[in-house]
């Protein structure tokens with residue numbers, strides 16, 4: 156049996172509501188995303204968790220203003236940039252509040268990280284501690300690769316999140332359970348269950364709106380035609 160691909164969802168906490176929507180849509184397809192809230196138990200170090208992104212088959216990145224200013228998100232970017240074939244393993248989703256595809260708009264992120272580095276350096280010089288040293292090193296790494304990240308993501312075909320996720324006809328169709336067909340279409344529980352759309356597509360030659368063949372309620376739940 157084929158192993159299910161591992162898909163990592165990288166996002167800033169300021170975008171967690173969008174992350175929940177994506178996560179729940181993937182769950183409807185019976186696919187579980189790796190994301191911090193569920194997959195980073197208390198005893199796992201946050202760095203250990205974030206390193207998983209480098210080993211995943213695909214990384215969905217919700218790139219927003221908050222993402223580009225987040226130390227943790229940029230740590231995940233660093234992990235990804237260190238892997239081979241980055242272009243095949245990243246699905247960048249650009250949110251509305253950033254416009255870094257326009258080269259002039261990138262300067263605010265260069266300025267932001269320069270300012271963070273400056274503050275940390277002042278603290279390092281004053282207190283000479285390991286934590287300020289680590290932070291300084293990490294921020295410098297982020298700053299050094301920021302332009303490479305922008306260039307790589309700009310080279311990929313990218314769409315605004317609202318266009319691909321909320322407006323794409325495919326996603327709109329399968330979110331509306333009134334469109335279901337077959338046993339799921341006739342079922343009394345379709346608005347609270349909906350069935351597995353991935354199983355339906357696999358069984359019915361790609362028809363993701365048809366009945367879920369794995370359902371034990373299919374017969375009981377379905378109204379007689």
Ligand code: SF4
Nearest residue numbers: 339342345348350370
């Ligand atoms: S037939 Fe089964 S899988 Fe389909 S909606 Fe009803 S309960 Fe859910």
